[in-house]
Amino acid sequence: MPGVSAGAGAGRDSLVAVAYSIDPQSLALSRSVLDRAADRRRDQEWLDKAWADPDTQVATVAGDQLLVNPDRTTLKLVPPAEAPEGRRIFLGIDRESGAGQTADGRAVFAVLVEGEPGEEYAGLREIGGLLDDREAGIAVNVVGLANWHAVHTHCGNCGAHTETVEAGHVLECPSCGMHHFPRSDPAIIVLVTDDQDRALLGRNPKWPEGRYSTLAGFVEPGESLEAAVRREVLEETGVIVGEDVRYAGSQPWPLPSSLMLGFYATATGFDIEVDDDEISDARWFSREDLTALVKAGTMALPGNISISRRLIEGWYGNSLTGSW
Template identity: 50%
Template sequence: MTYQHERLSANAHDRSGAHRADDAWLAERWADERSRVLVVSGTRIKPVDGVISWVSPAEAPDGLRVLLGEQDGRAWFAVVVDADVARADQGEWAPLRGLLPFLADDALAGAPLVFHALGLAEWLWVTRFCPRCGEPLQPRSSGHELACVNGHVQFPRTDPAVIMVVTSGEPGSADERCLLGRQAVWPEGRYSTLAGFCEPGETLEDAVRREVQEESGVVVGEVEYFGNQPWPLPASLMLGFIGRAVTTDITVDDHELEDARWFTRAEMKELAEAGTLLLPRGVSISRSLVEHWYGGELPGSW
């Protein structure tokens, strides 16, 4: 079975790291009419007729040029312009979360290029001053480095986050259950896998156990790696796991979760078909984890 989250990392591009500071190479590729550019205003993109639009370098506005890499015999760039462009425009400029419904079907360039562009744009947006001396930072290396006048260099950061489906009962049996939770701000019926950030000095497996116990009170023993997914919202790498519960009593923390409950496969199917259980969107690794446990596709999504 091909899982939905894998669509967002398929067809990865060559990031061409060796050329990020090669001015002659960059100028040659920018002059090539086959090259394509994604215009980003602050951290937002303006879809055209529901499709992510890439333009030629000649059509791109002035701004910070970010080299994304090469794919399909051409170079791909992003141009990051001031966020005021989006604010002043009457059109609909969307953040990455708003693009997810059709990102996986973007046949022109694919999701990895968009994730790369918006991940860097988010980092550039929030990283303005040197954390060591407080001086302003200036971009270099095609937007992949920031440096201050004192020579301190900053690089993009990715925060590891664990996301897990927790199971209880005999694997594969009709009585086996999986644990899902919901936040208070979500619409009625929306449930998802539990997730959280890895803390300093912590293994990923221990992060799974800690997050599940903190949020639901359930103790997890065995933890098995499932897969991963880039998730620049704003700067995460989601690392998926399957955890086996040692205890099953639920006590939600009332801080991150409003509710958590166990679902059998039969319950999940019945509620999803009725529309009273809303599961994560199809392209997310959360959906993949749930359907991996369930053993097939499920109806409905957020």
């Protein structure tokens, strides 16, 4: 269990300050191997040569679902000659593969196809934690780009239909000339502890009974990450967070376009009053509470690919079973 600088049974005049942490390797969607090789996105001659290379690999995406092999634990990556028709996106170069005829390494592309995905497709929630580092990085990158392409079909400045340039990483307006780039919306996610070292977890009213998670929310314009932590916790639960806000790690969450920035924080005001909008119930849980509820099957924790799960386990001091 992490070290505690003030006793876990300390009174409310003394706060618990605990050095919790997240193992970066445990963040399933933060892994990557590919060199994104942004300098090649404008080099059409190089891109054409890479696409003609039989060693090049192509992922296929329909909506935000990925084409997978029958074992449903790996992506189905095919050579360009076997790739379907669709919007082509260059993802990067696997410089460690030893393959490829471009002298840079094996190129990796994706094709975005139209239509509803079939049973041979799977989403990140299902397979994100099963993929190796290389395929996890491919999957997260292309799902994020696919979601961006799906909702940015027209120019936000003049309304004209956009065109894809720079190998799928820029949308250009042929009318006003504006360039549009992929974006990730920053969102904080935080595990708050009290003076007894209990964790604050809440539940959304739309979730089935028994589902609890850490608190989260988007960062507003002109707001620091620490200020966003304090505001979101106060708005959703009425709990006051003091100066002790500690960064723990980050993970892309392209569902559709977030970057989750994880924190641990210590409360200075402990009374709970939920907003009954985003949060219908919130409670302070001790480790003993959590152990008993999870063991009894009356409480479900976030899935293993989420940073929320890692924040909880970092506080708990060990891995936990059971998830949504």
